[in-house]
Amino acid sequence: MSSDNQPVALPANQPRQFYRGGAAIAALRDEDVAGRGPEDWVASTTTQFGKAEAGLSRLPDGRLLRDAVAADPVSWLGSGHVAEFGADTALLVKLLDAGQRLPVHCHPSNAFAAEHFGCRHGKTEAWVVIGTSGPDPTVYLGFREDVPPDVVEGWVAGQDAAAMLAALNPVRVSPGDAVFVPAGVPHAIGEGVFIVELQQPTDFSITLEWRGFLDGPDAGHLGLGYDKALGCVERRAQDVEALVRRTRALTGASVDLLVPRAAPFFRADRLHVSGRAALEPSFAVLVVLEGAGAVGPVAVHRGSTVVVPHAAGEVEVIGDVVAVRCRPPRVSDLGS
Structure with a gap:
């Protein structure tokens, strides 16, 4: 593909x-x-x-x-x-x-x-x-x-x-x-x-x-x-x-990183994956900070940088991975 x-x-x-x-x-x-x-x-x-x-x-x-x-x-x-x-x-x-x-x-x-x-x-x-x-x-x-x-x-x-x-x-x-x-x-x-x-x-x-x-x-x-x-x-x-x-002490599966005022400009969250997790469809840029695994078919490790197209659909992340996920604003967040 x-x-x-x-x-x-x-x-x-x-x-x-x-x-x-x-x-x-x-x-x-x-x-x-x-x-x-x-x-x-x-x-x-x-x-x-x-x-x-x-x-x-x-x-x-x-x-x-x-x-x-x-x-x-x-x-x-x-x-x-x-x-x-x-x-x-x-x-x-x-x-x-x-x-x-x-x-x-x-x-x-x-x-x-x-x-x-x-x-x-x-x-x-x-x-x-x-x-x-x-x-x-x-x-x-x-x-x-x-x-x-x-x-x-x-x-x-x-x-x-x-x-x-x-x-x-x-x-x-x-x-x-x-x-x-x-x-x-x-x-x-x-x-x-x-x-x-x-x-x-x-x-x-x-x-x-x-x-x-x-x-x-x-x-x-x-x-x-x-x-x-x-x-x-x-x-x-x-x-x-x-x-x-x-946010250092926050360890949920997905930790929102930015204050609400950032929403009209971009989104960022820190992913904590242990085993597997599904990411909703979106254009995204991932920076892997710790661990190793895979983002869809792509093997990743500490220091990997990955771009995810929207057409990839619901992408599965497998392994033990901590990553920052960066995305554009939701269109619904842009306001008038």
């Missing part, structure tokens, strides 16, 4: 990045870290900003997943999803291993992306923490207090990294934590944090803290100029408790 009707195991897909990392991905996959990068774009139909193909995943038969989905979207995504999104998975999944602190940055909303990039998707995202290292694994999420626009502009113009970071909410994280990051909310991921990242399928990033990370300011505003790009920044204070779920 063709790969468009059965789960498919995918190899690593690590386009070049501007920051250090990758050892945790190599360890998860039991691969040599040499030449690998800090991000693995899993089942990606999204390119890096301004690139023709970098970031796209290939199926084992050599086709780009993007092209396979475009050729048969209903098999891959299901008729309800196609009615809403067309041949668009509405999802990008990454493994991200922060070998250094990432810069303070944010992402556009749907409305901002539509106005300035002609794209229906902004870049709301979520981080499922699957590993940490070092003495203080921390992420930084949203401003602690409301910040006037001229203050943000001053920080960016002067590249005052200390002030930007101090203005954000520090959140200590450990495996099992899941963090929802709405579009516009400034954030940074600290050194030693290893995540499965779900996001809308774009590569739009407004980098507030470009010095020491990017070649210059022009690389940080996506060609808009900072006067316009900073219009996407959410300057209101954030209640981080409403954005974070701590």
Whole structure:
């Protein structure tokens, strides 16, 4: 049967990045870290900003997943999803291993992306923490207090990294934590944090803290100029408790990982399979964290990444497996 009707195991897909990392991905996959990068774009139909193909995943038969989905979207995504999104998975999944602190940055909303990039998707995202290292694994999420626009502009113009970071909410994280990051909310991921990242399928990033990370300011505003790009920044204070779920102690067959606000953008759950379990029909991306077994006809083990087409139907998972399952939003969750 063709790969468009059965789960498919995918190899690593690590386009070049501007920051250090990758050892945790190599360890998860039991691969040599040499030449690998800090991000693995899993089942990606999204390119890096301004690139023709970098970031796209290939199926084992050599086709780009993007092209396979475009050729048969209903098999891959299901008729309800196609009615809403067309041949668009509405999802990008990454493994991200922060070998250094990432810069303070944010992402556009749907409305901002539509106005300035002609794209229906902004870049709301979520981080499922699957590993940490070092003495203080921390992420930084949203401003602690409301910040006037001229203050943000001053920080960016002067590249005052200390002030930007101090203005954000520090959140200590450990495996099992899941963090929802709405579009516009400034954030940074600290050194030693290893995540499965779900996001809308774009590569739009407004980098507030470009010095020491990017070649210059022009690389940080996506060609808009900072006067316009900073219009996407959410300057209101954030209640981080409403954005974070701590799930490490939860061991049900399927553990919802994300806060309810994430539902219009994507879904994530952690599967705990001992013996066998049936998964309902859905386009899905699975990252196996522990154990070994099979997802349909595909043998899996720790570090396996699998894309499941909707046409595979009710897929059976066999063995002793812990995996993060990532899915697009239910069409019924999108609202008006």
